[in-house]
Amino acid sequence: MSKLYKIETVNNILVVDWILSNVCNYKCSYCGPDSNGGDQYWPDIENCEIAIKKITEQSKHDHRIYTILGGEPTVWKNFTKLAQLIKENDPNSMVNILTNGSRTMNWWNKTKPFLDKVSISFHHENANVDHIIDVVNNIKTDCQTNIQILMDINYFDKCVKIFETFRDNTDVPIQIKKLQIEFGKHQWMLYTEDQKKLMMELHLQTSGRPASKRNKTSLGINCFYDDGTVIRQGNHELIQKGLNNFYNWKCNIGQDLLVIKPNGNIIPANACNNNIILGNIKNDPESIKLLTESVICKYKECTCGSDIEITKIAH
Secondary structure (H helix, E strand, O other): OOOEEEEEEOOOEEEEEEEOOOOOOOOOOOOOHHHHOOOOOOOOHHHHHHHHHHHHHHOOOOEEEEEEEOOOHHHOOOHHHHHHHHHHHOOOEEEEEEEOOOOOHHHHHHHHHHOOEEEEEEOOOOOOHHHHHHHHHHHOOOOEEEEEEEOOHHHHHHHHHHHHHHHHHOOOOEEEEOOEOOOOOOOEOOOOHHHHHHHHHHHHHHHOOOOOOOOOOOOOEEEEEOOOOEEEEOHHHHHHOOOOOOOOOEEOEOOOEEEEOOOOEEEOOOOOOOOOOOOEOOOEHHHOOOOOOOEEOOOOOOOOHHHHOOOEEOO
16 A cells, blocks of 8 residues: 655645634534633734734745634724735735634625635534524625534434535536534544445545635645545645654744634644744734744654645655
């Protein structure tokens, strides 16, 4: 069997995952305080602009992708202003958001001119299927759009039916997303083998759908195998197939990926190396400094999509 030995981003891009806060308008049972605790509030918009300028100055990449998430980032009153500031200060930027999609259609119409990609995570406990269908069909020609179904093992059949409804009423890709027993703790819910097989089958049903609007600088990764094969694959597929073990690999987090936490700390990745601080936008936004060398992975499994997609090689 061929073995994966390298992941390489298709484009020369710096990814900035910006976790604005842990404030959320949902209280899903499978999410913890890091996602909906509500005790870490929004940054100052002025400091945000300084951070954007510092990152742009240091980055030698062709483009920068700002992926804004939370909590629920869109409930911040300054969210639209932040997206606009990124575009104004960095013309070679893309603004992506991970959202529950709950904002009104008026809000989406006001904000979508500053967005390049929208990933809507569907949470079955709180979200409204019809509203999400309306949002997706409204914004898909303005922003690259997809839906992520969070597969709650306790309501697995319900989540499958929701997938089928989205599949039949939208034409965007729908990703099947595994959930962790405790968010951020590197342990998946205990899906049965039949459930794992079905999730992969569902994922493949819409994975080939072309995006109605796809920015040419979308990240994308090539996966290199030791039999000479090079395959374009996504992080969800690698996780589903168990190909997300990069222990002792060299990884370009901190160079090609920055993560801004709700407390203002800037770290090199989402799910690892939280002890490496590259600056703080709340206390000293002028302090931001990117890494210049690869980090050696010391984890048995990579569970974050953004972390997985950063260039890395076995050695």
